[in-house]
Each structure stands twice: as structure tokens, then as C-alpha cells.
Amino acid sequence: MSSPPPVVHHELVDALRADLDSAGAGVAAIEERIGPVAAAALHREQALPALRATAGADDPVATLLRVFVLGGAVPRRAVDRALPTLGSDGAARLGLVRTAGAGPEDEVRALVDLRPVSATDAGGPVTWWLASDLGELATGGALRYDHVLGVGGASTTLAQVTVRDHRRRTLDLGTGCGIQALHAARHSDAVVATDISERALGFAAFNAALAGVELDLRQGSMLEPADGLFDLVVSNPPFVITPRGSGSAGRSPGEGARQPSGEPLPHYEYRDGGRSGDDLVRDLVREVGGVLAPGGVAQLLGNWEHRRGADWRERVGTWVDEAGLDAWVVQREVQDPAEYAETWLRDGGSTPDRDPAGWAAAYGAWLEDFASREVDAVGFGLVLLRRPVSGPPTLRRLEEWSGPVRQPLGTHLAACLEAHDTLVTLTDADLADRRLVVAPDVTEERHLTPGASDPTVVLLRQGDGFGRSVRAGTALAGLVGACDGELTLGQILGGVAALLDVPADALAAELLPEVRGLTRDGFLHVT
Template identity: 45%
Template structure:
């Protein structure tokens, strides 16, 4: 395989012919899984090609030929590629278009693919394809464009999928977030500082049969300055901004173990890039609009990371900030040096780069780096809700509706004092179950736990009163009425039960165990 990435394919009219050929060959997520088997399929997603090579070495089906061509990036005889295309009048036209638009390049009697073309399942099971540079190029060229990874799919699952006039994909890369957005937006704008990425994104959309996006080159919000403050009476503002930005906190000096890679290094000091995206997003959002990003942040000696990241939130915006992972600076350094392939070079150079990263963190008094999700909503509230939490536990994706519902509950809680909270009827959220924990044979449980089976998968320990309320919430009686009945049943003072209830009832609502019927 060449170490220099070839020019990306053009999003020309031939994309539709190639898409038809890929579908006919079952070069799709399901078809690839059937061809390779689950272990080789999963290994391919990690960039490991040996299992897929072994699974396809004896196969000559169209799907196997296309796998060797587009995923394993092997040279394939032109005659074999031609045979893998659907027979009939379009076969030659498809091959000519693939060569003419730059999907393939010819080398004698063989052809090579110019890009990694990877089957990808859409939100509703659509057959899509993501166009990017091969994983083997990582760290070998500054402007390579990565395909779909764990961060990409995480953000796609977090995104609120509601009808929108305009959506902005900030730092689009291979275009996967823009591709998802075309399903629910009238217009999608995608930006990137890397012109190679914009060409890849255009190819991704064209090959997947999605509407073309408004592609703009530039850094951060500069390409969409027409949307600032609503622009044309609000017509240019965005209902949704999504971003998987180059959030890696790397040394300011390029060259230290792959520093300066466009897909991961934003060129700003520390976590300034993520702070800038969050802080400037509100000026480009329509009223009620959302901004959802993945971020890294420095965890600085003597500072509470929660307060530090919460300070990024612009005025008039509600926010939900979730830390999913924390790495000390040595773990973080090793992760990204390996990502750039620095560990495969000279040991002395690797150690020098490692030291440079640690020097940078020491200068910034940073002992660890946090990774997580940040969602903003431009609410205009005078008392914004800013929730910051550490949640390293499993969740159930997709979470878009869970996130939207979180903000709806914040609106409810903001407008209801303790008395109003007790006057409200609630229903137990779908999938919440009760667990009783205690010693075997004991007459009464030591703990009663409410557990969610959807969304954030939270668990919350309850006392008898709280568990009794939760089990009785079917939307017919107010919380106060139920609490009065529980107090009579337990022969305790109902006034005391009512007065203490908001302290635990409010978190049950905030975390989605109980849903206000209104």
C-alpha cells in the first residue's frame, strides 16, 4: 500500500452508478457481516485486516472482490472488478464512471481504490457508505481523513433527531454527522479546515444517495459567520450544531509524536478549542436550538473540573455536561502517541516526544484529562440549568431522545416549586424496575433500588416511602395524595412526609425515573 494518500474521488454523477453496483453485490453492513463473519467484521472496524484477508482469500464473489478493493486496499485485476459489477448495459458505464470520478486508478491490468469505502448502517437501517482514508495512513500525512470510529458513532447516537430547518456539522471530517443530519434537516452545512475532508464528505453523501450539503472551508465558526446572532432575522441561525472537533490536548509545538495532525489537533493551546466551540455556539443558534459536541478538557490542580467546564457555557443556555472517562496525563500521552504511530519509530524520538507532552501538561498544572459529552440548548432562561456529572457507567444508545427529555424535565423543575411538585401527577418511566436487596431469608429487604433499563441506565436507592410513591405513580393521583395515603398506611405524620419529599422527589424527576403527566 502506498504511504501517500491519493486524491479523493469526486462526488460526480457516477456515484449513483457505483452505489447501485455496491447494493447489487451486497457490499452492505449486513452483506459484509455475512461474508466475513462476526470476528473478522469486528476486527476490520478496529483497522485489523488480517482476519478479513483470510475470510476472502478463497472467495471470488462480487462482495469479496469489492472488499479486497475498497477495504483491504489491495490491487485487483481490472477484469475481476468488471466481473464484480452488475451485468448489463450499465457495467461499462459504472466502471468508466468509477475511473473517471477517481474512485479507482488504473495500474496496467490492475486497479486500486483511492479511498476507503466502508458500508455503514443509517439510523433506520439504510445502506450507506463512508468515504475516508485507510486506517493504515494514520500518522503518515497531516491531512488524512479518518473514517467512522467510536467517537463518531457515539456522537451520532447522542444527537437529537428532530425536524430542523438548518443543521451545522462543525469539523465534518468524512461527513458522517452531516449524512445523519440529512435525514431530518432541510439544509445541512458542513465545515472543515481540511479541504481533503470536504471532498471526502461530499463523496460520502453522494455515494450514500443523500442530498448534497453546503460545504465550507475554514476554522471553527469562521465559515458560517453569516449565521452569527441569527444573521438575516434569524433565517441563517442553526437549529442544531453538532461537532466531533479535533479535541486532542497536544503540545503546542508541532512534530512531537504526530502533533499537528488535522483530524485530532486543533492548533489551540490546551482545551481552548473545545471551550471556543461551546462558548461561541450560542451566537449561531436559533432560539431553542441545540449544540452537541464531544470534548476533552484539562483537569487542573486546585480547580474543580465541574466548575471549570461549566464556566464555558454561554449566558442564556441550559447545559448537560457528562464526563465519560478520565485519564491521567501519562495514559493520555501514550494513547495519542500510539495513535500517531510514534511508538513504531526511534526509541529516543519516542521518549523525547513523551517528555514534551508531559512538560506541556506540567506547565498547565494539568494532572488528568476528561472526555465527555456537552449538550447546550439556547433557552434564553434567566436561571439556566447547568448539570455537570461524572457518569462512566454503561448507557443504552441512541440517547438523543433521552437528552431531549432531560432538558424538558429541567424546564418543568425550574417552573415548579416544592408545593407545585407535590400537586403534580407522575407516571413511572418505561422500563424502570424495582430491586430488593438483602440477606437471603430476611423478612425485610435492606435496600430498595429503582433501576432504569433504558437511556442512562441509572439506579437509585429508595426508602419505603419513596419506593411506595414510585410504585403508585400511574398518572391518576397527585404525588401529595399518594404520600398522604402512604403516611396513613405507615402510621407516620403526613406533614413530615410531605415536607421531606421534595428532597428526593426532585432528583427522581430530574433523572427520569418519574415523568410529569403534564
């Protein structure tokens, strides 16, 4: 049986916050305390090096790490030293630990994972302490169906790509432990956070209290608890495509993971939406516009299936067309069905050596489910949707970008949206009358054959955002090089045309679409 979430007792939470601040057990302090080797191993979910580095120690940093992250037993006296105001009794009253007795040497063990999180989003750096369920690192067993996840790679990605300008009302759909809501509270007047899991909302309430943040927490599925309109919706939804129903023969890879319904495959509340294929993401894309205020933005992560004989852009493009919203979808990763099944089986704590029969049955059920819909691959990516302030949608962009990006990406995405809105209002003649400047992160790379005076290839490279590169001809390279805000685009076009001895109108017709593309992607800024 899963332990209940921590209790929000404000006086005790205040004491805990003060003790954690005094302990100085932040991310940097922990990594310095255990050393780079143990810190790197901890990031790979390997506890032994950190356990060795803190063996026999009772300093506050070592104690907090051993009990709340590594799941080890520590004596009461060590916890009382690490949390002098709260004490081990106060930690027990909050539901953070259980104690074996009242003596100073009696063991104390954590009931939850409590760790510092340092993050940087488009609004700048921040540090919180976050509580979640103990993971496999601490328990050594498979996750339970109602597991409340801490901060993972997906939640970090969503926080970094979210736009962070001021918002009146923000909705965090599927809040989990509350991390996206905490980010949103930094730039929103009010934050509504929803989840289908009562336990998740309990953790979110505790984390909000510990961070000193006020959230409006509501239980319910998907958009059901939302009321009114929101200027920002963020969601790391349960998008994992998990086989459901009688066609998924086999047994769960661990009784601890089996949900009450007795489904043949484990169903984890934090990742499995319980719908067929990618229907959950499809429905969210199509329906989220109903809670967006004019100009409101929705940003979510998702999986989508690549069906045999169809480009993924066709399927997802149909969803965004039905949504009636501006849309920018970026596919970041693609896995074949076998890779996908292996990834999420291991995520739930299953391995072929721990339970060979269960692994094989679950693996086969996944492959059978994908085959039933002729799925060749599964894409993962970012979805940005926006309700136009007026009129029909003007942005429809579906692309694939598997290369590295410069985080936090939210600043770049916001700038690209602004550039798109500017370009939509400008005719070619209007654009020619404007002054452009090259973005400060853009560099030019020239490739020359040895001994040649003219380059064979000129590349414009972007250091920020997606780190795009654009191959530029002589005319485009010359135009971009002259964009310093002194001359209008039309004047630059005329000068380049004269230098190349070509008609100015013909050159403008050739280069203006490319200039629009460079401006849309952040290489050039319209002043």
C-alpha cells in the same frame, strides 16, 4: 503526497450507488462472508484474517472488501464484475481507484477507503456507503497530516447522543467526511457543514452525493463560516490536546505525518485544533451560543484538563457560565497524562518499536506540555448546550458517568430536557396536583437479610438512558410504586404519610425534591 478526494460526477455516482446496492455488500453481508473471527479482527484493525478469508475469491463482496477496505490489489475483471455499471474505468474517473493497465488481469488499487456503515441514532437505523482516506490498515504507514478520517468511535458516539427531533437549520461544525451532516439531514430542513480542510469537504461532498443528500458545504475555521442562527449545532471538533511550539522538542514519528509548517510533533487536521491545552473546546463552549436560535441545542464532544488542586467541574463550569446557556456536561472517561499521550501517539500510527527515538521524543514533549500547566489528568465527555427561549439559563448540570449507557442516548437526553422544562414551571403545590407514572424501563430491586420480612435496601434501576440506580427509602419506594397515573402526587403522598403515621407536610418536604430528581432523570413521567 495525499491523493485528492473523490470527484462528484453525478451520473457516475448514480451508477456506483446502483452497483453497491446490487452487490449487497453491507456490513452484515461482509461479516457473514468472512466469518466472526475475521470480522472481530477487522474491528481491531487487523487485516490478515480477512485477507485469508477472501484469498483467491472474486465474488463482489470479497472484491469490494479487499480493494476498498483492506487496500489489496485485485484484477480489473473482478472490479468490473463487482461494479458492472460503473466499471473499473468509471471508478478511476471518480478518483476511487488507480489501474495498472487496460487488461482484465491488470491490477486495480484503491485510492480511498469506501465501506458500508450501519448506524442507529435517535431517529432509527440507517445505512450508507462512506468514502474517506485509506487508513493504516490499508497503507501500513503513519497517517498524513491532512488525513480525512472515516467513521470512528467518537463520531459514532456523537451521532447516537444527538437529539433527533425536527430542526429547521442544523450546523455540522468540523464535518470531516460528512457523517454527522448525513445524520442531521434526516431530520433537518437544511444542513450547513463546515471544515477547515478542503480535502475533508471534498469527501463530504462525495458522500452526500452517494447518499442522495444535499448539504451546504463551507470551508473555514470553527464558527467563522456560519451565518445566521441554527436550531441544532453538532460538532466532533479537533479537541485533542497536542503540544505545540518550541517547547515541544523532538521529531515527528514519521515523515508522512509531518505537516508543512515543520512542527516537531505531527499535527493532524482531523484531531488537532492547534491551540494550547483545551482552549479550543473552551472557546467553542463560550462562543457557540452566538449561532444558536432561541431553543437551539449544541452538542459536542471534547477534552478538558484536570488542573492540580481544582475540580474539573470548576473549570468547565466557568466556561458554561460565561456562555450564558443551559448546560449539561457529562464526563465519560479520564486518562492520566501518560495514558493520553500513548493513546494519541498510537492513533497517529506511531509505536515504540517502529521508531523508538521519535516515540520517546514525542512522548516526552506531551508529558512536558502537561506538566507546564500542572495537568494531572484529561477528561473526555459530552457537552449539551441550549439557548433558552426566554429568560436566563435554568439548567446547569456537570456530572461524571463512566458506566455503560443505553444507545441511542439522544432520545433519553431529549426526554430529560423536556422533563426539566416541565419541572421549572411547576411549584411544589403544582407538582402535587399532577399525576405521575413510572417509566416502563424502571425496575425495583430489594435486598433482604435471610429470614427478614422487610428489605434492608431498595434500589430503583433504570434500564434506559444512563442506567442509573437510586437507593430508595420505604416512603419513596412506596410512593414510586403507587405512581400509575390514577392518583395525583399529593394524594399518594397523603396515603403514604397515613400508612407510615407521619405528618403529610413533613413527608412532602422530604420526598418532593427526590421526586423532582427522579423525574428529571427519567424514572418518573409527569402526565
